[in-house]
Amino acid sequence: MSLIDTAQDEDRDVAADAAMTVYVCITCRRAGDPEDGARPGLTLARETERAADRSGVTVKQIRCLANCSRACSAAIRRDGAWTYVFGGLEPGRDAQALIDGARLFARAADGLMPWRGRPDILKRGLIARVPPIDFVEDTE
16 A cells, blocks of 8 residues: 555545534734735635645635634634634645644544644644533533
């Protein structure tokens, strides 16, 4: 089996493990970017869509994740698990990291994105993690 076959098998395994979605804010721009100029968020979204090709990860464009002070932003979501929001992402650098993070998260049995193996930008750029809608935790 070649490396390409192995990678394709891993991609199919990710899709089978969990439905992963990466939401990329297409309205993100940096302070000082012209209002009518090209949006770096849209560029990041398009790059992430290309990086996701045949990975089993769905990429969706979304208008505003309300994280403007730390643009560009994206969220990684998995049904029945936590959702992770990231900022400080850069087009031309971080699209593959979003897909790699989603694939890592898909394999997590506990519904939490593992720290070990997470791309560096997804460590440094973590804004929040949001529990699943049915989450119950003992508070004491």
